Amino acid sequence: MxxxxxISEFLSKNRIIVDTYLEKHLPKEKEFAGQxxxxxxYSLFAGGKRIRPAMAMASFNVCGGQGEDIFxxxxxxxxxxxxxxIHDDLPCMDDDDFRRGKxxxxxxxxxxxAVLAGDALCILAFQLLAxxxxxxxxxxxxxxxxxxxxxxxxxxxxxxxxxxADLKRVQFIHTHKTAALIEASLVIGALLADADxxxxxxxxxxxQKIGLAFQVVDDILDLEQTTEELGKxxxxxxxxxxxxxxxxxxxxxxxxxxxxxxxxxxxxxxxLSGDTTILKELADFIVNRVN
Amino acid sequence: MxxxxxISEFLSKNRIIVDTYLEKHLPKEKEFAGQxxxxxxYSLFAGGKRIRPAMAMASFNVCGGQGEDIFxxxxxxxxxxxxxxIHDDLPCMDDDDFRRGKxxxxxxxxxxxAVLAGDALCILAFQLLAxxxxxxxxxxxxxxxxxxxxxxxxxxxxxxxxxxADLKRVQFIHTHKTAALIEASLVIGALLADADxxxxxxxxxxxQKIGLAFQVVDDILDLEQTTEELGKxxxxxxxxxxxxxxxxxxxxxxxxxxxxxxxxxxxxxxxLSGDTTILKELADFIVNRVN
Numbered sequence: 001m002x003x004x005x006x007i008s009e010f011l012s013k014n015r016i017i018v019d020t021y022l023e024k025h026l027p028k029e030k031e032f033a034g035q036x037x038x039x040x041x042y043s044l045f046a047g048g049k050r051i052r053p054a055m056a057m058a059s060f061n062v063c064g065g066q067g068e069d070i071f072x073x074x075x076x077x078x079x080x081x082x083x084x085x086i087h088d089d090l091p092c093m094d095d096d097d098f099r100r101g102k103x104x105x106x107x108x109x110x111x112x113x114a115v116l117a118g119d120a121l122c123i124l125a126f127q128l129l130a131x132x133x134x135x136x137x138x139x140x141x142x143x144x145x146x147x148x149x150x151x152x153x154x155x156x157x158x159x160x161x162x163x164x165a166d167l168k169r170v171q172f173i174h175t176h177k178t179a180a181l182i183e184a185s186l187v188i189g190a191l192l193a194d195a196d197x198x199x200x201x202x203x204x205x206x207x208q209k210i211g212l213a214f215q216v217v218d219d220i221l222d223l224e225q226t227t228e229e230l231g232k233x234x235x236x237x238x239x240x241x242x243x244x245x246x247x248x249x250x251x252x253x254x255x256x257x258x259x260x261x262x263x264x265x266x267x268x269x270x271x272l273s274g275d276t277t278i279l280k281e282l283a284d285f286i287v288n289r290v291n
Numbered sequence: 292m293x294x295x296x297x298i299s300e301f302l303s304k305n306r307i308i309v310d311t312y313l314e315k316h317l318p319k320e321k322e323f324a325g326q327x328x329x330x331x332x333y334s335l336f337a338g339g340k341r342i343r344p345a346m347a348m349a350s351f352n353v354c355g356g357q358g359e360d361i362f363x364x365x366x367x368x369x370x371x372x373x374x375x376x377i378h379d380d381l382p383c384m385d386d387d388d389f390r391r392g393k394x395x396x397x398x399x400x401x402x403x404x405a406v407l408a409g410d411a412l413c414i415l416a417f418q419l420l421a422x423x424x425x426x427x428x429x430x431x432x433x434x435x436x437x438x439x440x441x442x443x444x445x446x447x448x449x450x451x452x453x454x455x456a457d458l459k460r461v462q463f464i465h466t467h468k469t470a471a472l473i474e475a476s477l478v479i480g481a482l483l484a485d486a487d488x489x490x491x492x493x494x495x496x497x498x499q500k501i502g503l504a505f506q507v508v509d510d511i512l513d514l515e516q517t518t519e520e521l522g523k524x525x526x527x528x529x530x531x532x533x534x535x536x537x538x539x540x541x542x543x544x545x546x547x548x549x550x551x552x553x554x555x556x557x558x559x560x561x562x563l564s565g566d567t568t569i570l571k572e573l574a575d576f577i578v579n580r581v582n
């Protein structure tokens with residue numbers, strides 16, 4: 001998009017700020033184990049859209065948050081997302097060769113380095129989050145990532161490969177694998193802004209809806225876009241017989257579902273008193289993106 | 292050992308308590324992603340000695356600690372140690388088939404499950420630590436685990452394979468890969484007991500010495516014990532041309548070094564006013580163990 005819209009301006013400013021803080025928080029390469037930091041940097045700066053930090057920031061802003069602790073959280077969120085991509089791409093998992101138009105971490109380096117780079121990003125994220133002195137944030141993040149969240153979803157995604165999927169199973173996978181971390185991004189932004197429980201619940205509900213929409217759209221794009229447009233192997237879900245929305249509901253119903261989830265997400269925001277423009281536009285951006 | 296000594300009694304009581312809390316903190320198997328929890332349990336309950344929890348507990352006790360928060364930390368420590376073993380055993384890392392006399396996690400399940408079980412244990416450990424509401428503990432733990440600690444050491448260990456090692460390199464590997472988490476166990480026990488900075492520094496110094504001794508003894512045992520005695524493939528360091536103390540210093544000097552480190556560790560404890568019997572006996576146990 002060359003036209004500057006409020007959301008494209010928000011996202012590009014957000015990306016610059018997130019990248020500045022990532023740079024600041026990453027360890028420097030040293031005499032020993034230098035390849036570890038190199039490979040962490042490689043995947044972190046491979047051109048992500050920084051959606052999860054944007055979600056946390058938008059939530060923080062709508063709650064009137066002040067101060068710099070939020071930047072520990074946005075750095076942590078992007079590190080955690082990158083950790084999940086590096087491990088998901090491994091040969092023993094989704095076995096993907098390209099990500100964001102570049103060789104995946106284990107292709108650029110090797111499998112051992114990719115496993116360790118993912119581990120180190122996960123650990124560094126918790127180290128940064130701890131700097132907020134907000135133990136509740138750490139608990140919310142860990143719950144969204146672990147057996148009850150992202151890793152649980154990824155396990156079921158792998159187990160479901162090649163098996164007949166139904167809507168209940170694909171919903172479990174998508175809400176855990178993808179929506180949980182997006183929801184946590186919103187909740188953590190609100191927590192760091194000292195929001196009240198009602199506001200946190202509203203942003204959490206918005207996050208659940210738009211997080212699920214995010215993965216439904218991912219499924220759709222995997223089928224409709226080219227490898228070049230996606231920056232990763234297109235059509236790979238079908239090839240691997242993955243449990244996806246289009247596989248269970250068909251393409252048109254999946255598209256309707258994504259739009260419906262977006263509408264529900266936006267509706268959830270209604271009781272909020274702050275300016276929700278960016279959150280609404282983020283919902284629109286997520287559902288109408290092309291990669 | 293059939294004879295009951297103070298240390299064997301301490302360790303066996305400690306193991307029962309640690310296992311009770313691990314059981315309490317582990318998620319239950321559910322309809323989806325059940326294999327994840329199964330594989331976490333498999334490696335957690337494969338018969339470890341619970342040395343790191345014992346270190347934290349001994350440190351907590353010598354500082355006069357009170358309350359139950361320490362059990363979040365001891366559970367977390369054992370989960371983090373198990374996470375590191377599962378990932379280190381992977382085919383792309385040390386490629387080990389046996390651990391504690393049983394098939395390694397990826398042999399019992401598969402590689403994808405092993406990667407995810409390690410990830411989930413790491414994340415759950417931070418979730419438990421956050422329940423102490425002690426952000427400093429989380430920072431200490433994360434620093435001991437990440438690029439400046441365990442994962443950094445593991446990266447250098449892999450990079451050094453097959454190359455000529457010198458003492459500086461093997462010291463980096465051992466202090467990072469092994470000693471950092473043992474040192475953190477002692478520091479966290481002291482932090483949760485509200486110890487003063489001087490006491491924390493003493494226990495940290497003891498931990499550095501005995502942590503390094505632990506890995507030197509591991510190197511020695513790998514060469515001197517049988518696969519049956521160790522419960523894992525004996526002689527594998529030499530086979531993989533790993534950077535070890537015996538490879539750099541020879542066997543006798545390595546044994547002398549382990550004894551010297553033990554003596555130094557015990558000496559560090561001198562200024563403490565509490566009863567240091569268990570810490571001294573733990574040092575002895577670590578250096579004189581046979582597996």
